Amino acid sequence: MIQDIQPHIYDNAYHPRRPEGSDIVLDYREQSVLLKTNREYFTVADLHEPQDLYYLFSIDEKAYYLGSLPVDESAEEPIAIMRTMEPREAGFAGITGWQLWKWLRQHRYCGCCGAEMQQDSKERAMRCPECGEIVYPVISPAVIVGILSPEGKMLMTKYAKTRSPHQRYALVAGYAEIGETIEQTVSREVMEETGLKVTNIRYYKSQPWSFSGTLLFGFWCDVVGSEEIHLDEEELWLAEWKNRDDEMDLQSDISLTGEMIRVFRSGGVSYGH
Numbered sequence: 001m002i003q004d005i006q007p008h009i010y011d012n013a014y015h016p017r018r019p020e021g022s023d024i025v026l027d028y029r030e031q032s033v034l035l036k037t038n039r040e041y042f043t044v045a046d047l048h049e050p051q052d053l054y055y056l057f058s059i060d061e062k063a064y065y066l067g068s069l070p071v072d073e074s075a076e077e078p079i080a081i082m083r084t085m086e087p088r089e090a091g092f093a094g095i096t097g098w099q100l101w102k103w104l105r106q107h108r109y110c111g112c113c114g115a116e117m118q119q120d121s122k123e124r125a126m127r128c129p130e131c132g133e134i135v136y137p138v139i140s141p142a143v144i145v146g147i148l149s150p151e152g153k154m155l156m157t158k159y160a161k162t163r164s165p166h167q168r169y170a171l172v173a174g175y176a177e178i179g180e181t182i183e184q185t186v187s188r189e190v191m192e193e194t195g196l197k198v199t200n201i202r203y204y205k206s207q208p209w210s211f212s213g214t215l216l217f218g219f220w221c222d223v224v225g226s227e228e229i230h231l232d233e234e235e236l237w238l239a240e241w242k243n244r245d246d247e248m249d250l251q252s253d254i255s256l257t258g259e260m261i262r263v264f265r266s267g268g269v270s271y272g273h
């Protein structure tokens, strides 16, 4: 998956240090990233004049910062380029940096008193100098659900075209609502999107998914009672029970959805029935 960058080590402890020439400088536009014209990242050494760089995180010995890049020397690429960027740690760094860039941009002013926020010097947070309000990076929990039938099938979906441009098979998914456990999110999302009732909800893995500012929790569960689907057509345009060996175009292996579909197809799911 996109965060699996071993043997490289992602260090998200907030310990700003003096930038070195080989450290990376990231800069973004709304839905895009600025890269050098050779599609590599800018380094501190590429900057023409000194500027305040905002420390993001490190991967191995290399630190990543946000800064202002020379637009006339850069190529603007859609943020989706991070899905396929090589090496994988570069893609992971680029999408994680984008989530932080968006968070910083959305919190330039205090939501309580309207004063201009300042970057905290000790932790990854924005602090209001007037009223003391502190804002940390916003992470939204969500679930990805592999729904299994007693016959060993899994429910595969396709998102409504108005919701997502991706038309490969996916799984039921949705954000946690306020006041519910993540297991309740699973039951509620499955019911809302498909009308199915599920049991034996069991945790699989999680994944940071900065494309949507999400921390994804993957679950397997078993359908109980009727397997008849009542589709929420605002969310999905297709939901159908699939056998392991049915033909389908697979998602790439960077996503938890893609991995869960692959695990199902390889027979690696533990069944609760």
Ligand SMILES: [Zn+2]
Pocket: 110, 111, 112, 113, 114, 115, 128, 129, 130, 131, 132, 133
């Ligand atoms: Zn304030």
